[in-house]
Amino acid sequence: MxxxxxxxxxxxxxxxxxxxxxxxxxxxxxxxxxxxxxxxxxxxxxxxxxxxxxxxxxxxxxxxxQIKPAPAAKKFINGEQFSYLGQKYELIIKNSSAAAKVELFSDKIIVNYPAVQQGDYQARQPIIRKILVDWYRKQAKIKIEQRILNYKDLLGVEPNRIVVKKQRKRWGSCSSKGNLNFNWKIIMAPPPIIDYLVVHELSHLVHANHSKAFWQTVASLIPEVEKKREWLRINARQLDF
Known part of the structure; x- marks a missing residue:
C-alpha cells in the first residue's frame, strides 16, 4: 500500500x-x-x-x-431479523410434519421445517436458507408481475418475458428481445423502490438507453426518482442474506 x-x-x-x-x-x-x-x-x-x-x-x-455495509452472515436460527417489503421480521422456525412452508404472521416470518429433515445446526442451515430463498423468489415474482400489470399499459408496452433470478450486480435488466430480468432480492426493499425498479425496466422498452427522454419517462410515473436511486445506492448491500 x-x-x-x-x-x-x-x-x-x-x-x-x-x-x-x-x-x-x-x-x-x-x-x-x-x-x-x-x-x-x-x-x-x-x-x-x-x-x-x-x-x-x-x-x-x-x-x-454513506453506503450501508452488508449485513452479518445469517445463521438461520430463531430470533434473526429478515427484511421483506421494507419491514423487519423475526425468524421463527417450527418443526412440522407437513411440507416446508413460509408464513408471515404479525412481525414474524415463520418457517415450517419438515420433521423428516431434522438434523444438527450445520445440516439444517442450508435447508432453511433454501426454503426462505425459494419463498422470497416466489413472492418477488408475484409482486413484480402485479406492478408490471399496473404500469405497462400506462407506458404502452408489453414485455416479452419476465424472469426473477439472482443477479450479482444488477437489480434489473431489459434485453433487446423485450425480456425483463429482476433480482429477487429487491423484494426486501420498500414497495416504492420496487415500483421504481419495475418502471425503470419497463421504460427501457420505450428507450433502450439512459437518455434524458428515458429519465423523463420514468419520472412521469415515479415521483422523486432521484431519491429512489439514492436509496438503492445507500441500502443495496443491506438487501441480502
Missing amino acids: AEIKLKDKLLNYKIVRSQRKTIGIIIKVDQELLVRAPQTTSLKNIERLLHKKTDWILRKLKKVA
Missing part, C-alpha cells in the same frame, strides 16, 4: 499494474482507493494525477462512506 495526503486527508491506496495504457482511479465500495496503472508509469506520475483529481476523489469517498 502507498500513502498520499490530499488536502487534509491522509489516504492509503493500492497500485495494480498491468498492460493497460492509461491510469484509472477506482473508489471501491469498502472505501479502498485503487489505482490501475501501466507497468512503466512512475510513482511520481501517479501521485501527480491523484493530486489533480483530489476534489473528485474526496467527493467520491464521501459518497461511498
